[in-house]
Amino acid sequence: MNTTPDPERDKLDRALDETLRNIPELTAPESLLTNVMARVTEEVEAQHLSWIARLQWPVVAVSACFVFFAAYFSDEAFSALLGYFNTEQYAGEIQNVTIGIQLVATLLSATAKVFSLIPPVLLYSLAALVISVSTFSCAGIGTVLFRLTQPGNSMTHTQKTLL
Amino acid sequence: MTSTHGFEDFVRSYQNMVYSSAVRILGNETDAQDISQEVFLRAFKHYDSISNSDTAGGWLKTVTRNLCINHLTRYRNRWSLFTDQFSRRGDDGDVEEIVLPEDESSTMDLDNLDRGEIISDALMQLPDKQRVPLSLYHFEDMSYDEISKQMKVSLSKIKTDISRGRQALKKVLARTMEDHHEYDA
DSSP states (O other): OOOOOOHHHHHHHHHHHHHHHHOOOOOOOHHHHHHHHHHHHHHHHHHHHHHHHHHHHHHHHHHHHHHHHHHHHTHHHHHHHHHHHTSTTTTTTSHHHHHHHHHHHHHHHHHHHHHHHSOHHHHHHHHHHHHHHHHHHHHHHHHHHHHHHOTTOOOOHHHHHHO | OOOHHHHHHHHHHHHHHHHHHHHHHHOOHHHHHHHHHHHHHHHHHTHHHHTTOTTHHHHHHHHHHHHHHHHHHHHOTTOOTTOTTOOOTTTTSOOOOOOOOHHHHTOSSOOHHHHHHHHHHHHHHSOHHHHHHHHHHHTSOOOHHHHHHHHTOOHHHHHHHHHHHHHHHHHHHHHHHHHTTOSOO
16 A cells, blocks of 8 residues: 655645635525525414414313313202103103203203302403404404415415414 | 514524535535525524524534435435445445536636635535535534434445545546646646
């Protein structure tokens, strides 16, 4: 193996190192900034939407609690209504209607009981929350539908994902 | 919420650096644009912490490098860098011949900038397995060992690939210098 230093080769090595060191940065195309900012805007929109989506879970949780308490406190009302509609006057004649009425009555009674347990401030806050989420959801769907019907406007990545 | 106006200035400041790194590692301008977008999108998510940091450039370079390597390993089957057994042109010890455009090799006044452009173009023509470690070594200031770990390739193969890539570039450089009577001087 030839280990004798080759001056020409060393010179070339140094020239290559120097050239590589001095290679200037490439200029990014204008479209890069435009595309990045478009995607950032999408990201901001997605963050807004994700917050709305997150709010839906508390609403579901509150609703689940409501159903639980309704079932818990409605036992007495349910028994009374069941006894009333199971009298001989109604028995065997309009059984199906009776069952329906029983259910509605039970729910109404339970609702009244549960609402009476909730402080008014909390009740109105809950109602406001439900209405806000519903409004935002409708607005979001409306935006998607509007963009879908506009030939010049394509949907954003987020809206495609939502669909 | 992060200010998109401030972020636009941030992108303007670093877009050339990120784009250059991506192009040199990927060897493809379209892929480099996609990766650059992804890098800045990630930067936007961490903008509050990196916007006023002195290490923002380093952070962007690291993310760019990692995303590029992930992209190459995930989406490019033709990239044989991670499979030492895979044999292809250039693996038998020969150095690939790089063909330069006529107008570049016949430039009358070859200053450093022109030479840089020629070598830069030649770099793009190298196979991925040589260009990637070469770019990481020369432009990202990574050591052989770091490149080996990052790319999960043996140290000896990294050294061999960088050496072959350099030989190919030296051939181009020698040719351009000969054309302009610099090599003999």
